[in-house]
Amino acid sequence: MQLWGYVALLGAFILVMSWMLPRRKNEPQHPSQTTTNMEIALEQFMENMESDNKELVDLVKRAQTDNAEQLAIRERRIIDLEHRCADLESRLEKVITQPPVAVYADIGTVHTPNADVQIAQAAEVQPEPRITIRTRYTELFELYDSGKSIEAVARKLGMNKGEVQLIIQLAKQEEGALV
Structure with missing residues (x-):
């Protein structure tokens, strides 16, 4: 038998088997448990x-x-x-x-306008002590004047390096303005 005969026999066998096997029943679609x-x-x-x-x-x-x-x-x-x-x-x-x-203090003294003027003049004569940057940051300038570097001063005082530089620069400007 030739090759085409084998193919034909195989096709016939498949056809007969498909007729012989039971078909699935088409059940009506009703909601299942999953839905x-x-x-x-x-x-x-x-x-x-x-x-x-x-x-x-x-x-x-x-x-x-x-x-x-x-x-x-x-x-x-x-x-x-x-x-x-x-x-x-x-x-x-x-x-x-x-x-x-x-x-x-003496109750018997008389209040005169001249006394008021004298009190006002006495208050004006006493100048207030000037607060400079050097007096405010004495510890910083003591360390800096003793030869410590800006980084060492900043570390010692717990300040930023830029802050120490700024304070020193402002003190120099202030000293220049006072002279």
């Missing part, structure tokens, strides 16, 4: 999402009320501080506009 499980899972997911959304809404509402309360407290404090500032300004204005009252 009901999927529906239940989706319903639970939606319920969880709704409860999470409600919690988020409650959290946002609480945050808004807290912020509103804090804002009201701050506004009240600002108003109180403004009133206090206005009160202090008026008290300062009264102190400035009132003539200075001399306090005398």
Whole structure:
């Protein structure tokens, strides 16, 4: 037998076998257990999402009320501080506009305008000690003047190198301005 005969016999055999094997029955499509499980899972997911959304809404509402309360407290404090500032300004204005009252140890002395002038002149004569950068940062300048490097001074005092350089430069400018 030739090759085409074998192919024909094989095809006939397959055809007979396909007729002989039982066919699957077409069952009507009804919801299976997996689809009901999927529906239940989706319903639970939606319920969880709704409860999470409600919690988020409650959290946002609480945050808004807290912020509103804090804002009201701050506004009240600002108003109180403004009133206090206005009160202090008026008290300062009264102190400035009132003539200075001399306090005398002797009750029998008479208060004269000439005494007020003398007190004012005495106050003007005493100059306030001038605060320089060198007096403010004495330890820094002691270390720097003793020959320590800027890095060593900065490490010793726990400051930044740039900060130490700036202080030294400002002190030099201040000394130049005073001369």
